[in-house]
Amino acid sequence: MPADVTTTPEDGAPVENATGVDVSAARAALRDVPHEPGAPKPDPIVVADGIRRQFGGLTAVDVQHVEIQRGVITALIGPNGAGKTTFFNLLTGFDRPNEGTWSFNGTPLNKVPAYKVSRMGMVRTFQLTKVLSKLTVIENMRVGATGQKGESLLQAMFSFLWRDQEHGNTDRADALLERFLLIKKREDFAGSLSGGQRKLLEMARALMADPELVMLDEPMAGVNPALKQSLLGHVKALRDEGRSVLFVEHDMDMVRDISDWVIVMAQGQVVAEGPPDAVMSDQRVIDAYLGSHHDQDLSEDMEDQILAEAQAEIDSEHDGSSQEDSRE
């Protein structure tokens, strides 16, 4: 699947892309999915069962069942400490659960190391970007290419075997740098890039592996408002070219703007699922955020509702105490 194929269809229009995924159909199929934690999806790319991860006495993740639909953008939200990043780490082989099974495209991943998971087509970015500061932008891109023939000693000795591939990788990297507006920074050290540019570089580098599923951990964190719109466009383009996207984010405007489906975690568990509007007015979600001491960027509606509920609680307590006062 070429990473430089981008289509930006009108909503509802049939979509053609090199992956063969009918994006409109994938999104439309979600309409029949019940708004319930663990709801089965018509065409899941990831299925996880009974995933538990403990750190000492703390259960960070305790997910009974979750499915991620292929060809759509799924947001994973929840208050601080809900277990989102830990769950990302488990799915992608960067951490191991105490129990549980999960699969990608039907292949069990329990014993698959992270680098193989990425070769299989499931690639992630990190909350704190992991660009290699002392390498140039183009060198960072080349590191992102998987299955390099020059990786094995024997093949490295017969360099004519992989030189063509290296040229191909460089062409691909340049096309992606153009797409992510980083081509002018090609020879700069990655360490000299701004926070937002690093996020773009990480996303571009992830695409070097030509993934079917792109997992983004807080893509908007530390990104200035001017670059946010551009990043949103890039994430939508990933879906529109037929890739599946799963992202963790605290910026609820972004979640509302680009997600087809939202999964909510709290205290390690999936507590709600559904389209963005339904989830943001779901009592379980409001309770999850209310129950946490958060400093998160909630959508205005959700913020208003939470504030109204908090006010109602204060008022009823106040009424209760003033009745007590009047009885005294």
Ligand SMILES: Nc1ncnc2c1ncn2[C@@H]1O[C@H](COP(=O)(O)OP(=O)(O)OP(=O)(O)O)[C@@H](O)[C@H]1O
């Ligand atoms: N390596 C670790 N050792 C011990 N505890 C950990 C470790 N990693 C995560 N935790 C704990 O597990 C819980 C879940 O953390 P996690 O980072 O997955 O949450 P999160 O939902 O991603 O939070 P945030 O939105 O703040 O990034 C937290 O209580 C955290 O302190």
